[in-house]
Amino acid sequence: MSTSTLKSEQARFTDQDRELILATQEGLPLVSDPWGELGRQLGMPADEVLSRFQHMQETGVIRRVAAVPDHYKLGYRYNGMTVWDVSDDAISTMGQQVGDLPFVSHCYRRPRHLPYWSFNLFAMVHGTSREEVEHKAAQIRELLGDTCSGHTILYSSAILKKTGLRLRKQADKP
Amino acid sequence: MRLDTVDQQLINHYQRNLPVCERPYREMADTLGISEDEVISRLAVLQQQQVLSRVGPVFEHSQAGASLLAAVAAPVEQIDLVAARINSAPGVNHNYAREHLYNLWFVMTAPDEDTLDERLDELEHQLKLPILRLPMVEGYHIDLGFDIDWDALP
DSSP states (O other): OOOOOOOOGGGOOOHHHHHHHHHHTTOOOOSSOHHHHHHHHHTOOHHHHHHHHHHHHHHTSEEEEEEEEOHHHHTOOEEEEEEEEEOTTTHHHHHHHHHTSTTEEEEEEOOOBTTTBOOOEEEEEEESSHHHHHHHHHHHHHHHGGGEEEEEEEEEEEEEEEOOOOOOSSTTOO | OOOOHHHHHHHHHHSSOOOOSSSHHHHHHHHHTSOHHHHHHHHHHHHHTTSEEEEEEEEOHHHHSEEEEEEEOOOGGGHHHHHHHHHHSTTEEEEEEESSSSOEEEEEEESSHHHHHHHHHHHHHHHTSOOEEEOOSEEEEOSOOOOOOGGGOO
16 A cells, blocks of 8 residues: 545545444444444444445444554563655655555654754654564665665653544534 | 464464455455454454453554644653643654654644644643644555564564
8 A cells, every 4th residue: 555645525424434433432342243343333334334344444433343463562672763864856765665664653754954854754663672673774775775875763761642633523514 | 471283373464454344354364274263262362461452443543534644852851741732632642762862753733734733833832832834745664564583583
């Protein structure tokens, strides 16, 4: 999967979809018939729940459905945000290649803000030690070659807040 | 955290996508060669232990509104205060301290772009610190997990 924002009206969801998002944003019911269970909660037939869910996947409202691990809990205690100053003409190609590395969990292009911030490529790397993060960053450095004129690694020292995207019933509605 | 081979396989196979079909856990069970009940109970335990942060949908942020990554360079002696102010601002859903001049990194969200700008302007005014605004320009690999090297884990 390559890019980015499918920002469009067509992908906006209906009120029923919204109900379904509210009912599943903490997770799917862990029962043999999760759609039937959701259907009972929402007053909707099970097959409608499933087809709405599949439709939201197709339109990109749902990015994926997965068993999402907490990497920190698994033992990846070092989370390095590696940031790179990559030449503008190379960034799309190189960004894709860096994003394809098996150990990179997120990879984005973001704007520079000169003179304060010169890094335009962000790649998130996780490790059980700093050495592991540095070893992985060295592989990215090698891949970028001449297209890169500087980089640094920002290690996280504390998670001060972490909540996924949450819809709220009223408050956040425009 | 030490996990047995079946738990490792569950995560390896399904951390990116799980089947969205009539009986998802039964299909997973067939793939792994265990019973549906075992899939369900293992997922429940892993979720309870917070090894899995969730079993379910990951929503596309851009479709629920606007968001961006932001950073501030907080004076070290004020970092707790600045972090608390950021955390209580509307729309902030992640905030990490990082070892850098820009030492607080957070994600600000809003129903639309205009509200996002207003929220950032308001927070900037409150903090009396410039906010570095780093929206995504292009995504090359968006939160799809990565291959876990189980042997390397403590």
